[in-house]
Amino acid sequence: MTATPTRDTHRSVEMFERIKRSIAGGESSYARLRSGIELCIERTDGARMWDVDGNEYLDYCLGYGPLFFGHHPREVVDAVVEQITNRGYHFSFPHRLDYEVGERIQRLVPSVDLLRFTCSGTESTMAAMRLARAYTGKDRIIKFEGAYHGWSDLHYINYHPPLGPVAGTAQAPRVLPDSPGIPQAVAETIIPLPFNDLEALERTLSRRSFEIAAVLIEPLLANCGIIPPLPGYLEGVRRLTEAHGVLLIFDEVMTGFRIAPGGAQEYYGIRPDISTFAKVLGGGFPVACFGGTAEVMRLEANNEVMHGGTYTANPMVLAAANAVLARIERERDTLYPRLFQLGDRLRTGLVRVIREAGYACIGQGVGPLFQVFIGRGPVERLTDYRSAMAWVRPEVYSAWHEQMQQRGIYFHPGQLERWFLCSEHTEADIDATIDAAAESIRAVAQGLPPD
Numbered sequence: 370m371t372a373t374p375t376r377d378t379h380r381s382v383e384m385f386e387r388i389k390r391s392i393a394g395g396e397s398s399y400a401r402l403r404s405g406i407e408l409c410i411e412r413t414d415g416a417r418m419w420d421v422d423g424n425e426y427l428d429y430c431l432g433y434g435p436l437f438f439g440h441h442p443r444e445v446v447d448a449v450v451e452q453i454t455n456r457g458y459h460f461s462f463p464h465r466l467d468y469e470v471g472e473r474i475q476r477l478v479p480s481v482d483l484l485r486f487t488c489s490g491t492e493s494t495m496a497a498m499r500l501a502r503a504y505t506g507k508d509r510i511i512k513f514e515g516a517y518h519g520w521s522d523l524h525y526i527n528y529h530p531p532l533g534p535v536a537g538t539a540q541a542p543r544v545l546p547d548s549p550g551i552p553q554a555v556a557e558t559i560i561p562l563p564f565n566d567l568e569a570l571e572r573t574l575s576r577r578s579f580e581i582a583a584v585l586i587e588p589l590l591a592n593c594g595i596i597p598p599l600p601g602y603l604e605g606v607r608r609l610t611e612a613h614g615v616l617l618i619f620d621e622v623m624t625g626f627r628i629a630p631g632g633a634q635e636y637y638g639i640r641p642d643i644s645t646f647a648k649v650l651g652g653g654f655p656v657a658c659f660g661g662t663a664e665v666m667r668l669e670a671n672n673e674v675m676h677g678g679t680y681t682a683n684p685m686v687l688a689a690a691n692a693v694l695a696r697i698e699r700e701r702d703t704l705y706p707r708l709f710q711l712g713d714r715l716r717t718g719l720v721r722v723i724r725e726a727g728y729a730c731i732g733q734g735v736g737p738l739f740q741v742f743i744g745r746g747p748v749e750r751l752t753d754y755r756s757a758m759a760w761v762r763p764e765v766y767s768a769w770h771e772q773m774q775q776r777g778i779y780f781h782p783g784q785l786e787r788w789f790l791c792s793e794h795t796e797a798d799i800d801a802t803i804d805a806a807a808e809s810i811r812a813v814a815q816g817l818p819p820d
Contacts, residue, residue: 515754
């Protein structure tokens with residue numbers, strides 16, 4: 370019998386209730402926390418955070434992904450403090466950091482000849498979609514079920530659609546807005562397709578390329594758990610888009626600078642026409658960008674397509690981005706091999722102890738970006754949204770998350786989210802996490818036994 374530790378979180382509960390009296394739902398984003406085990410954070414450091422009750426947590430959520438170098442790394446903090454103390458924190462005019470950060474991105478990502486800064490990943494993908502439509506003169510954009518590109522009306526479509534007849538067939542999904550308030554007419558500008566299915570993409574482009582501006586894709590699905598591309602899939606997507614006169618947009622908000630210095634396009638060896646970046650770029654500060662070939666980006670350079678924003682290229686956030694990218698450039702030869710080694714060891718360790726408890730489990734991901742799926746029956750891999758949804762047991766994963774949180778290990782409670790590692794995680798952290806995972810899944814088995 371594995372005893373479940375209990376942590377005193379009464380201050381978090383009280384604070385969250387107070388927050389809800391002014392902040393709708395208690396959070397200024399979609400629900401990040403699980404009801405009943407909410408956390409209110411007091412402070413953070415490196416790979417750890419402490420709640421208002423003083424409980425310590427080893428953090429694998431990392432601010433939903435931006436904290437590639439952990440919580441408040443010294444060089445990022447110093448760069449931002451120096452900027453706001455000695456130069457200012459908001460100009461709305463060009464400044465030195467524009468070219469310093471811009472040139473670093475050009476060096477790291479060869480497909481980006483020119484770029485524009487934005488404040489969020491959602492803004493970047495919106496701008497990329499508009500640019501693709503303006504460049505091609507066509508309106509529709511292909512995206513993939515289970516892929517998240519932001520919360521706007523333009524692309525919050527077929528992210529997590531329900532299974533069954535309402536969603537259409539797996540090869541030809543119906544267009545389904547993911548939130549009330551999104552007009553169906555806007556949703557119809559999107560053509561949803563299954564990920565990892567080249568035949569479905571080829572069929573659609575053959576019939577409808579006359580109206581398709583771009584294929585918008587996460588190079589690996591990172592908001593559906595983690596679903597990597599099958600061998601040859603991204604190469605096929607690139608070949609088909611080129612053959613049919615359709616632009617290829619890589620949404621690297623999640624993967625950019627994380628799985629390689631040049632993102633997923635470096636890791637997989639693909640050159641898209643347009644790319645979007647956020648998360649790691651700012652190290653926790655609200656900065657993002659979109660960029661692409663000089664030919665496509667000339668519309669932005671000539672102000673032929675509208676893109677703007679009062680806070681874009683804010684010197685405070687670009688100071689942070691400059692520090693982040695400088696460290697990536699400086700440490701790339703040692704940083705990524707270490708993160709891959711830690712990520713692979715943690716992922717395989719988690720899968721091992723979950724299987725030892727009797728559950729079906731697989732781990733999927735790339736180095737420091739992965740997910741472990743707990744489901745029913747044997748499966749070699751999950752290749753798309755529908756196969757993942759049909760296989761997983763979210764109630765088991767949720768119960769395991771709660772047990773892990775009680776043991777001081779924090780990661781996102783959703784089965785279709787993911788784990789992140791940062792430079793501050795250690796071998797000892799990995800060992801402690803695997804040990805806690807073994808205790809936690811044994812406790813879960815007492816109430817939710819394996820099949």
